[in-house]
Amino acid sequence: MNNQLGLLPTDLCLAIVEACDEIIRGEWHEAFVVDVIQGGAGTSTNMNANEVIANRALEILGHKKGQYKHLHPNTHVNMSQSTNDVCPTALRVTLIIMCRDLIATMVSLQRSLENKAREFQDIIKVGRTQLQDAVPMTLGQEFRAYAIMIAEDICRLDEAKDLVREINLGGTAIGTGLNAPIGYAKLITARLSKLTGIRLKTSANLVEATQDAGAYVQLSGVLKRVAVKLSKICNDLRLLSSGPRCGLGEINLPNMAPGSSIMPGKVNPIIPEVVNQVAFQVIGNDLTITMAAEAGQLELNAMQPIIAYDLFESLSLLQRGIHTLCHKCVRGITANPKRCRELMEKSIGLATALNPVLGYEKSTKIALEALHTGKSIYSLVLEKNLLDKARLDELLSPENMIVQ
Incomplete structure (x- = not known):
């Protein structure tokens, strides 16, 4: 873009592009030595990249590393840019790509759960x-x-x-666009959109966009929501499969590994347990991201590196955790229909169906008597001549009590 606008000589532009292409192919990664958690809102990482690109471009041009009079990391590589617009833009592009991957994995899990719903649709519990x-x-x-x-x-x-599609590229230091050509923001956003295939758009106010971390907080909050609900589902899977003889035992999870170093035959629900732990980490990351977003001051949030680090970790953990849950657990779940029916028929909850006919008080007495005597709701109602058999069969039929 700088070359197109007549700001960067073509020979320097071509060398910079070639150096960048090599990095994209995976070369020179060992030269990126800066820790991701850093002060300066990402300046260290940005300058690390600028210096690697500049030095490799110098070699391509036939010069030695460090001969910055020919091609400079700030003057030429960083031209029309600032850490404060480049790093957030790179972060947002990456987040969109990672969100797409996570959504695709979530769709696979949703479909697997739907398949199990159809498979188990006639099993009463x-x-x-x-x-x-x-x-x-x-x-x-x-x-x-x-x-x-x-x-x-x-x-x-x-x-x-x-x-996250809204970016501040072209805003430079604080969003005023200092040292960037007029119209640069819209031009570079259009070019980046074409290169990435992502419909990016320039923020309406670049000063606001440079300091505001609201989109990160929103995204992190959604990731926490996903984690919380996912963990709840895994809690249920662990309960429903508990046993094998002394728990609920209504479903069976695939046996993934021996569950005990001392108890023979014990198999633990390790996949749901893994996903529970993934959820805990994502929930913790959300708190860090919230605090980092709040810590912004005036025209910039210097805590962006930890926001990026934790968002990337949360997205990666969720994507891998959900993939594992889907492929190594949900798809292999089987049901125990007899156990489901047995527990259902023993339940005093059946007395709820008697409320409209016998009233709440009388139904409660029957339920409590069933609990204390071990008798069934059905037998107690007949024993007390409260309803005839035909009417009782109709009321206590589990099939009639289920609203699809």
């Missing part, structure tokens, strides 16, 4: 609230709810990703 028996439902309904939870978060992540 007892629902639970506060870990206590509630009313009948199908295992398919349980898994469909999980699929919908993931689908909702795909939409929220897509919305957050859209906010």
Whole structure:
């Protein structure tokens, strides 16, 4: 762009482009030595890149490294730019790419959960609230709810990703565009959009965009939301598969590894446990990102490096964790229909269906008596001649109690 505008000689431009292409191919990465967590809002990383590019370009031109009178890292490589617009733009482009990858992985998980919902749609079980028996439902309904939870978060992540498309490139130091040619911001945004295939747009106010970290907070909040709901689903999978004989045992998770160094035959739910831990890390990262965003002062937020580091980590962890959950757990889940039916028929939650006919007080007494005596709701109602068998069969049929 600087060459096109007549600001950068063609020979220097071609050398810089060739050096950049080599870096893109993976060369010279050993020359990038700056730690990602740094002061200066990313200046160290930006200058590390400028110096590597400049020195390699000098070699391409036939000069020695460090002969900056021929091609300078600030004057030529950093021309029309500043750390304060280049680093945020690079961050946002990367975030969009990583969000796309995460969304694709979430779609795979959603589809796998939907497939399980269809597979389990006729398996009746007892629902639970506060870990206590509630009313009948199908295992398919349980898994469909999980699929919908993931689908909702795909939409929220897509919305957050859209906010990140707005960049401040061309604003230079504080957003006023000092040392950049007139119109440079729109021209460079159009060029970058074409190169990346991402519909980037120049912020309406570059001064605001240079200091505002709101889009990062929004994205991190959505990632936390994904993590929280994902962890809740994994908690459920661990509970539903607990046992194998002394727990709920309504589903079976794929056996991924022996679960004990001392107890023979024990198999632990290691994949959901891994994803739980991923969620904890993402939730912690969100707090760091929130504090870093709040710590901005005046025209710049110097804490951007840790924001970038933690957003990248959260996106990467979630993408890998969800992929593992989908392929090594959800797709291999099987159901135990007999166990589901057995627990459902023992549930005192069936008494809820008697409320409209017998009233809440009488239904409660029956439920409590069933609990204390071990008798079923069904047998107690018949024993007390509260309803005839035909009417009771209709009311307590689990199939009639399930609203699809």
